[in-house]
Amino acid sequence: MPYLGGTLGIAIRRGEIPGLREFMLQIRPDLNHNKTGGAICTGQEDLETVQTEYLDVLKLRAEYNVYKAVYALAYALHELLQCEPGRGPFSGNSCGDLQRLEPWQVVYYLEKVNFTTSFGDEVSFDENGDVLPIYDIMNWQWLPDGGIKVQNNYILILVSQQPPRSVCSESCPPGTRRARKKGEPECCFDCIPCSEGKISNKFDSTECISCPEDFWSSPQRDLCVPKKTDFLSYHEPLGICLTATSLLGTFICAVVLGIFTHHRSTPMVRANNSELSFLLLVSLKLCFLCSLLFIGRPRLWTCQLRHAAFGISFVLCVSCILVKTMVVLAVFKASKPGGGASLKWFGAVQQRGTVLVLTSVQAAICTAWLVSASPVPHKNTQYHNDKIVYECVVGSTIGFAVLLGYIGLLALLSFLLAFLARNLPDNFNEAKLITFSMLIFCAVWVAFVPAYISSPGKYADAVEVFAILASSFGLFLAIFGPKCYIILLRPERNTKKAIMGRGTGS
Template sequence: MEVALPSVSREEPWVLGGITVIQCATAATPVWNINSTQSWISNLWTGMHVQLALIKEPFGNKIVKNITNVRKMQYSYSYLIILINMLKILSYFSSVNFREYQLAQTMIFAIEEINNRTDILPGVTLGYKIYDTCASVTFSVQSAMALMNGYEEMLTDTSCSRPAAVKAIIGESGSTNTIAIAASVGLFQIPVISHFATCACLSDRKEYPTFFRTIPSDYYQSRALAQLVKHFGWTWVGAVRSDSDYGNNGMATFVEAAKQEGICIEYSVKFHRTEPEKLLKVVQIIKRGTAKVVVAFLAFVEMSNLLEQLTVQNITGLQLIGTEAWITGTNLATPSSYRILGGSIGFAVTGAKINGLKDDVKDFWEAAFQCSVTKETSSNYKTPCTGSESLTELKNQYTDESEIRITNNVYKAVYAVAYSLHSQLECMPQKGCAKNLQTEPWQVLDALKKVNFTLRTGERVFFDGNGDPAAKYEVVNWQLGPNGAVEFKAVGYYDATLPPGQQFVMSPVDMAWAGGQKQKPTSVCSESCPSGTRKAVRRGKPVCCYDCVPCAEGEISNKTDSNDCIPCDLEYWSNEKRDRCVLKTVEFLSFEEVMGIVLVIFSLFGTCLTVLVAVVFLAHKNTPIVRANNSELSFLLLFSLTLCFLCSLTFIGRPSQWSCMLRHTAFGVTFVLCISCVLGKTIVVLMAFRATLPGSNVMKWFGPPQQRLTVLAFTLIQVLICVLWLTLSPPFPNKNMKYYKDKVILECDVGSAVGFWAVLGYIGLLSLMCFVLAFLARKLPDNFNEAKFITFSMLIFCAVWITFIPAYVSSPGKFTVAVEIFAILASSYGLLFFIFTPKCYIILLKPEFNSKKNLMSKMPNKSL
């Protein structure tokens, strides 16, 4: 107790009070003198512990009158003696906590205001007693025990009879000491109402069943802080807290809420006011950190200590986010500290102007400086105040009306007790309260749970099921005023009673930022990832530290800071920037591209060449070489070759349902017709040779009618296979996406693989038969024997289609169609050239050989 603690703290456990019923016979008389008012001020201890007494008239009139009179005596010696008696001021205490003194004076003011009202507790007067807990948990518990056990002996000759315990306790200011008091008196059903203990742990009704408070729980403030940080886009913040119940519990809730909002904590450190070495380590961590925003969940004293070290080490440019403990602390808000704390943002409890409280400031001013503020004759001081006193001699929180935010909570706490007693004593307007009705603490406790009233300021007061009030905060911003003084400008609000999404609102006003910047600072571990990329968290780092990785092919991200890339639909592909899905390029063998044009030229050229050969044959149809091997089969073969050349055109162009069915069936039927004609000509050669043998009668079994019937039979078999194929599982256009990721291959799916390979197999079977028969007839002696040319043509035909199979299977996309067209054209050209070129050569260039004699002559065959 001999050590003077630092200036006022949000968490300093100072003010405590109790209420009981006292019946006194005489008034208190002065028993202590003070040499001067100024010496009293300098020796007033930093904290007070207030005990309220309920006094029933008529016995307490003189005591209340004495209290009322001293309020009007402008802090005369008699007033100070009474206050000293009730405040337990000890001469060796050397520090004045003006904030706590103001809270005590507000309590006294509220009590006297209630005593002077006729609508609340008529006929009943409230008294008070103040205890100094010296920021000690031990002293707090001792004071609470004293309140529960009864009053100490007063330093007067007053004789009082009273019950053994108080009806309610008001206090303390700090969470740690309040926790100790609430836990101690809870078993005795004595209500405890705190005006400044914000720890969310006190909302636990199982642990603290009798606790109430008139300041919102940090449960809401911590979450509001997270929403504030998220609102400004700060995802990388530092955190520093007081090593106390207030700081540890509040920060734990903030960290949890920050994670839900996607905010990362670079560091979370703590220190206590009694740990200077730890404070230095904390400052070094802040200095080395990369976060430009620091959430300071600190009590007033710890914030003062931190500010001092930040100033010494010249650490500027940090955007401080504060709590109600220090964000409106006028002792901190000086022009010199603005260099460090300028632009700070935080939550402050809402306040209201208490009518008449300003007169108390005037009374204290006149007593402190021995001067008169007004020219009223009622003033005890004749020397007028100049106004310079506030600038040089007495600038403190007691004289600052901005502290009305906190004093209003004390004001509400006193009125809550008063209204609870009012309901318990069955007070009625014009009739007073019940004379013989005794109240017990548990009755006051039940009444506090139901209390619901509106102050003259218009503020509604009530408690929820946890003993907490409605959570309402103002968002304040440190700004420099026109006169260079620091101002706490309201820039928004937080109201937990509103629906989600409407609770936190920022006003469209200009704000000040750290370091005098005009633009909002940026505090991120990694810059935002642009569209087309995704965030990849670095190993061992928080989720806010990431690398921007480009989306893979076929995936996009169309917004910044995407966690994942979205795959495009099957028919879509990502663009170059990977921020949009575009339709895939549809690929098929078209008439417009070079490869399609070349194939069309070869197809039409083959068709024209075949027609030209047919014209030549038609012009020389009566010549021996044309008539030698059944001219009907030759013309039919030329017709089928023309169809083979033309059917290749059906493979070019955009596939459709009809084109897919047409291309495969036309190809299958025309080629079978062509091979059937060649096979017929081969059989004719063999039969003709056999007919020259003595006694042979073969040709009558394989004359022109039988040849036509053979071609028709072989062709009908292929037609039947195609009909079954088209009926059971026809070819259809298909979008093939297997070969290319960024392309759609529009192709004709064969439908039934069995049908497709049956068509090819049948063509292959006929080709093999034709090749074998032609090979057997290749050395027949007559010149009209064309078997060797058929052999060459079928050799080319088979070679083409044998190589076609692996090429067809392995070629991707439109190249598959190109391979199939190439096979058709190559085999067609092979048949045309090897079968008809020799005949055309004789007809056009060697007409002398176009005679029956020449054709019937036998020549040794040296080839093949």
């Protein structure tokens, strides 16, 4: 018996039958059928004073089930007797006849029985005719005095179509990982969603797997998908606007170049050094076109060519402006007594040579930069975890700084010389236009540096393209706008007398 301590068992449901004990205590022996051969009963015996297990009505098990069965049959017969003729459930809306009752008719009403006993148990039948199963759980406990105590409780078994599952936690779906609950059995765990960039593609994963470099986790965290790519594209609104502006500037330069070619023999074109004006228009066209290299997915050749083309084109442009300014100063000096020798150093050959030398210096800087630390395309994943930003790294920051610094030096020198020549007589008033154009140029590129440094990814390229286009349009409009106005709209001022300042051209 000591081995039974702590044992669990299952027994038929125990119940109480109201009034049974009182009924049994009222029973008296039948004096006419006393054939036991023992003591003769008097019929006045009091059963309440007798120690017998038949009077223990607190542990009725099989009897309790019989009690419920009889009550179920009684409820079924009661419903059968309540049937009204013509409204019955059988063929022809007939009712069952208690005198000629068929078993299947009783079964029909038994299936609909549903009542609760005074002990609190519900009695009903499912579609298969099975009663709701209720069992008692028995627990034998060994007492200190050597006796056994039986604790009793009951369990209600609900039968379903799905087999019962003996698990503490449901399986973790893909996209999550299992995390065991502290202090609980191994089958008890939480399902923790995978963090961004990690996935799990099977049930009950214990850990999440990191996606490869060029991939990112799907919203459900169950699949690695390719990362989105981001760069200044020809198909997005910003890229379309910049491209259209670049092509517009190129077209306008070509139109003005045609106008100057057509009017090349007029005083306005000849007086402003036509050869340098043509070269300046060509360099401005190159400045507009080089901005297109900054749009589109970066590749090795575009990364290497974009800054080189930008640097050489702008140096060619600023060199032309610088030489034009120097020529203006030389001509004014030559107009004074004893100053004719100064023009010897600013003839056509010297002008071409100066532009060539200044541009060659920039070409040498670009060549050294490309050879030592060439710009290359780079996949940047620092800005966005779920996106690849394609950009060109400059390779050598010093090389890029020298390239910009050389352009800035020439622009500053041009501005200073033009500023010194701003008060020359009106017949040399191109210096005023150059001063204004270089002021715009310097302002744009001074604002460019902090904007470029603080702009991430494709917006850095957009800032540089904007600076190229803004400075190019500034130079073009400031220098060629007034000349085109006179050539096309005020031809009466396009005369030698008016340009020399001796005409009244209104």
